[in-house]
Amino acid sequence: MKAFRKVSHATSIKSRNSSTTTTKNNDMRKDNRSSTTLDTSSESTSPPNSQADADSTSATMAGSDATVTPRRPINTNRYSVMSQSALSVVNGRLPSSSPQLLSPLAPHITSISDGSSTHQKVLLIRGQIGDYDSVGDLHLSGTPVQKPYDGTLFIFSHQDSFPVFSVPVVGSRFKVLVHLQAGKNLLKFEFVKARASHSNGMNDGHINFLTLNYMPLNASPPLHLAILVAKDSPETFDVPPRRMSAEGNNIDMAKRKYRMAAYLWQAYTADQMQRNGFFSRVFRLEEEWQPSTLGGESPQPWRSEARIHVIRLDKTVAELRSPDYAQQNPNGKETGALFDIAMGACKSYFRAAPGQKQYVSAMFLDSHWDPKLKLITAHAALGGGDDQLGLAIFGSQALHSYPSCIQDVIPAFTDCTPTDTKCVANDCGESGSSWEAANIGIGAHLHEVGHLFGLPHRPSGVMLRDYVRLNRTFTVGEPFSTRTKSQGKQFCPREEECAWSRLDCLRFRYHPCFRHNMDRYIPTDGGIQVWGLENEVTVTADAGIAWIEIYADDDEMSHAWKEFLPRRATPGHESPRSDACPRAVRLIESEFREQLKAKLPSDSKRDIKKVRLQICSTANVQYTIEDFGKLTGKAARSKLPNGQVAYRSGALGFGSVDGPDVQTVFLESTYLKTKEKDILGNINFKNKVLRSIRVYHGDALDGLEFCYEDATSQMFGKRGGKEGGDEFTFDTRRGETLAGIYLRAGQWIDGIQFITTMTGRKSPLYGNANGGSGHTLIPPTGYRIAGFVGSCSSWLTSLQLLVTR
Structure with a gap:
């Protein structure tokens, strides 16, 4: 079964040409650089001062679910100094006490805080000349620069593990890629002002330090x-x-x-x-x-x-x-x-x-x-x-x-x-x-x-x-x-x-490629279940619902979405834990329509015929509702022979849910009652008892036969595959019955497993245990299984549960 999607990054008919030139010859680049950018080449240049080394130590482990996001730097004992000469080095170590005076032209890192942990070898850093508390973030458009400085920033890696190189400082701003080695890294940044004058009594070099912990990842596929x-x-x-x-x-x-x-x-x-x-x-x-x-x-x-x-x-x-x-x-x-x-x-x-x-x-x-x-x-x-x-x-x-x-x-x-x-x-x-x-x-x-x-x-x-x-x-x-x-x-x-x-x-x-070493394990099986109940839809997932993407009609792109993270993650705070996402959410169509009306671009405003949703769980599982209205409309409801209303779950498998091959079976154990006398001769009525389910299958699910204690049965699908099928029997003396199902499903229904009302008891998995993906269907609280709906041609190509109160 091969089903990959291919998307072109350009649809232009005219030729998508590519262009010229790249790196090593810096002189060639300087000859052609834009005159609007001052000193925009970075070079591996001999710096004005040498680096003070610091011993490497082991990296500090991160928190539980995600590393704390960076806050803007605050003044600590790691002070910027006015020049290298002002920094005393004892036995190759930086002093741990006697804070030095801050230089007003010291480089300040604004994108990451001192002592932070990171997980990539090459890290992008933004910074500026001037303290964040005094001048704000100069990389934002609304922050004025009172006295901009141009010049060169030299970067010294930990223990000379990487060549010293420089980047330009333009209007007191700089961006630099730093190279890290595993463990603790003490980086030194030295700013040299363009056309520096010594008449003001200040030396050329203005220095600051940054400590980062680089922890390589090994819990994710590369x-x-x-x-x-x-x-x-x-x-x-x-x-x-x-x-x-x-x-x-x-x-x-x-x-x-x-x-x-x-x-x-x-x-x-x-x-x-x-x-x-x-x-x-x-x-x-x-x-x-x-x-x-x-x-x-x-x-x-x-x-x-x-x-x-x-x-x-x-x-x-x-x-x-x-x-x-x-x-x-x-x-x-x-x-x-x-x-x-x-x-x-x-x-x-x-x-x-x-x-x-x-x-x-x-x-x-x-x-x-x-x-x-x-x-x-x-x-x-x-x-x-x-x-x-x-x-x-x-x-x-x-x-x-x-x-x-x-x-x-x-x-x-x-x-x-x-x-x-x-x-x-x-x-x-x-x-x-x-x-x-x-x-x-x-x-x-x-x-x-x-x-x-x-x-x-x-x-x-x-x-x-x-x-x-x-x-x-x-x-x-x-x-x-x-x-x-x-x-x-x-x-x-x-x-x-x-x-x-x-x-x-x-x-x-x-x-999975973005997993952290400290992330909790999230099983990928279980999937997302969708239930159209009365005037709303209930969505459940054991892993938790993270967000829902909202689409108008058949639009390719989503213009609106709804997040279910415990709070919106913002820089300066912990990343929300995945286990804090809700396992069940109620969805109302009118709310999504209002969101779409507000978010659609002006040239796409229109009457929306249908709302399409893509539901995403923390297990990186997605489920698409092609037409939200159909789950709450009359077509999604059925009446049992006793007059009770039954509601459909979302469909699994790619088969039709309303074509000529669709079959519906209402379980007689849900609505039929049988007469029986007790030992005193009193007549009692009780629900018809489901004794067993016989499964017909090969490498896909062909059909299900529901067998009752009175020797009657109901057939859903066909008697294909293994001759005689496989039978799973309930312990009816202890009141055991069907509570839910686990399906393997992709383009069709590959396999099925029954979950009973006795805690922890499940049937074997019948069919192809490795086909498709896993989905657990257990009715929401207050509902029970009332029947099955599915497309049954050569084998079962779609399946929905019917549930009732």
Whole structure:
């Protein structure tokens, strides 16, 4: 059973070209940087002062469900000093007492507090010149800068574990990616003012320190990185002549750039999760001990860094570059073929164990811009997968513009070198310069990684096309843009940066790839149950209901949602515990219609015919109600022969719920009473007793036969599969009867297990125990099972419970 979805990141018919240039040659980048941004290159430069080392200690363990989110820094005993000379170092240790005077020009970190724990090796940090308490957060648009300072910030890693490098300080603001090693990290930041004058009696260096605890994740499945090459591939990628002479284009350089792009994805996502109140929650990359590339050193030291798998395909370069395979070719005959090729190759290479789902981001190295056809060949931007593999694919057409190390990130996102379309692509016409090509390449591939993690398209953010502003997360300003024809900005406020939407962050919060080591175990079985009761719908889930996405009619994207977290997570507070989410919620259609009316964009205002819901639990399970009104309408109600009203549960399986093959069985034990005399001769009436259930099945459920003590029976479905079926008998002497069922269901009903009224007693699971996904159906409090409704063609393809009071 193969059912993966594929989503293109662009639908434009015109060619989606990609653009130019990237990292190592900083002189080349400085020649082409925007004049609107002051000192926008970061370099590995000899600093004015040396670093004071501090001994490494073990990391502090985090709290129970999630690490406490960062608060703005407060003054502690770790004081900024006016210069290195003012800092006394004893036996290689920083002094623990005798606080030093604060320098008014000391760098202050505003994005994370001192002593915080984090879970990624490359961390994005924002800061400013000036104390937060005095001047506020300068990265917000509404905060005025009384006296802006420009200059250079030098970053010293813990125990010289990473090269010293620098980033620009523009208008008293800076952003920097820091490299961490496992355990405690003491980082030093030193600001040197541009054209510094010593006449005021102040030295050049203004220093501050930050302690962070890096705790690598090991409780979540990793994201694998793969490069796909043709069987006769030259193992090179498109590159303009100037970049060719500076860096080359072999597979080793491709690995460096792809690895750095993946760490940018991780740092960006962690920063976005922090802003949404889920601090330091992020996916992990598969890593191995290897020659390091993140620091750009030569010779290369050995570090644990992201592993890049090279997978050789059974296709030739010519076959991969067929115009029919090109996703952006409006006349292409097999524009989805590259996804199928990558899916097959990755499954064969990684060989997942049964029940193990793997996550792979893959890049075609042999992508090529054909200037004659005006087409990028051997490229597709697709994401999706199936139960075994989540996959995102992209081409290498913009790889030349990517940074290859941390020091190269800001130069890459400020390089205004025009795109030479004789050699490389201007993807979608939005990559007219090198920094814009890096945005499109890194950002669009991240969009597909979002699909890999199960994200749909959104009205805004990365899952629309907001990644054209990805650079703003890593730089203070922005150069001239060929896409918007704007002259650039010296400062881009946080509100104008690229973002994961709130719904994306909610999905990440409960995704297995974002698990923390301290998270409680949440079983994935049990699912979500939906019950249409009278004028409302009750939703239950043992794992807890986290949020509901609300859709109008058949819209692809959700414009409204309702959260059931115990409180909205915000920066500066603990992430809400998943076990605090409610296990049952009541839903009313009129409330959702009001939300949609308020949230729909003005150009989409209309009379809403139906409300569609996607319910999400903390176990990362989703359940879709296609038409909310049908669950509360007359069609969802049935009358038992005794006049009682029965209500339907939500349907499982993809079969019809109202077609010609649909059968309905009302259990006679619910409404029929039988006469019997007691030992004194008195006539009593009691409910008809259900003695046993006979199950007919093979690898799917064919039918159920309900057998009563008076030797009568009722048939639901067909007598197929195993001859004679399997029988489960109730202990009727102790009043045992049917309380609920556990189903394995996907496109049809794979298997069933009966749950009885005797605590803890269940039947064996009949049918395919590994088919579909697990769903537990137990009526809400005050209701009992009254019957079954389902589509019965060759076998049971859908099933609903009927419940009554």
